[in-house]
Amino acid sequence: MSRLQLVDDKTLEAVSLDKAVDLSCESIQALDTEYLHIDDAYMRVAADDIASFINIPTFDRSAMDGYTIGKTDLKRLQTGRSLRLRVASIIGAGSIENRPIRPGETCRIMTGALLPEGSVAVIKQEDVEIINENYIIVSVRPRRGENIRRAGHELMAGDRVAAKGQVLKAEILERVAACGIERVPVYQVPRVYIIDTGNELLLPGSPIKTGCIYCSNRSLLACKITSSRALPSLSPSVINDDLHTIIAAIKKAARVSDMIIISGGTGNGLFDLVRNAFEYLNAQLLFKGINVFPGKNTSAALIDGKLIFNLSGSPSAAGILFEALVKPALLKLKGELLYKGDWFNIELASPIEHLKSGRSLHRGEMIIEQGHAYALPVNRKDINTGNIPLLLDVHKRSGEEPVMVKAKLVVD
């Protein structure tokens, strides 16, 4: 390992957060696709448009439990007359009445059942007078088509029920199932490998030692990866600030995962060696440093086509940078169409304490006051209050206290 040398990458300039997101996202493509049974496809990402092969419903059906009305009887009723109709048959949902409806006749029909030929309306059972099981009297004036659901009124054959890149949520999968489609094309789920570097780190469960802290980033990142519907995998132990150990961990991660996150070692201290490991591995450095706080030392690289992020060891910075930078790339890897997420403008509920000049990212929560949504800045002690969590993107220009900020919903 004598060939290991510390790299001097000071020549690389820090990029804006937007540029860092673009460079990361542009360097990767969605994973391969597979077909899954709809029962296993919840929250997976559609790898192609999914369209119906059939009209839904495929036949004209009754929308109510009631009685069918034929064309001639409808005309008579519309003149204001009362009619005594003979109940010719009973049609339940799923059964078929082959005989067309005749003048002076009705069929008792259940909700969802196929209408007999010649039916032009259905009258709800509570709107007729039942004389006995063979006769009813109708005195209402139905509209043509009343209580009839026509073939194709929900969907026509060829209509799209899911778009490529859309997350298959409950209501979408209901539509897919309604079309009779059993298997759907989806993107594979990314496996994201987490490496925590730092000599001071202990895994929870081990006895505390002087000068050491418990490693909490792996829990934070694993939860965020899980809530992004990807698969976290954790290095079996924390990784010491030793170049060979870091290189071995990255090599292993690149073999078994689709994306890698390394926490710690982003700084310029003597034991911040992750970028030296990148150099040794001939990684293609995408950027080194982002003009935002926290995260000014964040970097990203490609190793064997796998995107690898080096986030700050500080858990609050790592959590924020996951949301702002890693998550868009992860969603792109998953095949999600809207991988960058929506930023919206929102007013701060209170000023942010000790706000730095320039651009900074913060944790926030949405609160509602007198019907208006505001972003309340929160520090780490106050999070998880039950309010909707937000990521806040704040620009402070000299001498100005920002009022409006950009925000993005955080799901974890």
Ligand SMILES: Nc1nc2c(c(=O)[nH]1)N[C@H]1C(S)=C(S)[C@@H](COP(=O)(O)OP(=O)(O)OC[C@H]3O[C@@H](n4cnc5c(N)ncnc54)[C@H](O)[C@@H]3O)O[C@H]1N2
């Ligand atoms: N001379 C300077 N020193 C530092 C600067 C600077 O500009 N000049 N920047 C500071 C900032 S900002 C950051 S961020 C850090 C960069 O830190 P690293 O990414 O190299 O991370 P570490 O030094 O390893 O750790 C930072 C902090 O977080 C704790 N940590 C690390 N890993 C974990 C983990 N897995 N779980 C929980 N906590 C973790 C670690 O003990 C440190 O306290 O550099 C500053 N220094």
Ligand code: MOO
């Ligand atoms: O670089 Mo640090 O992540 O700004 O807090």
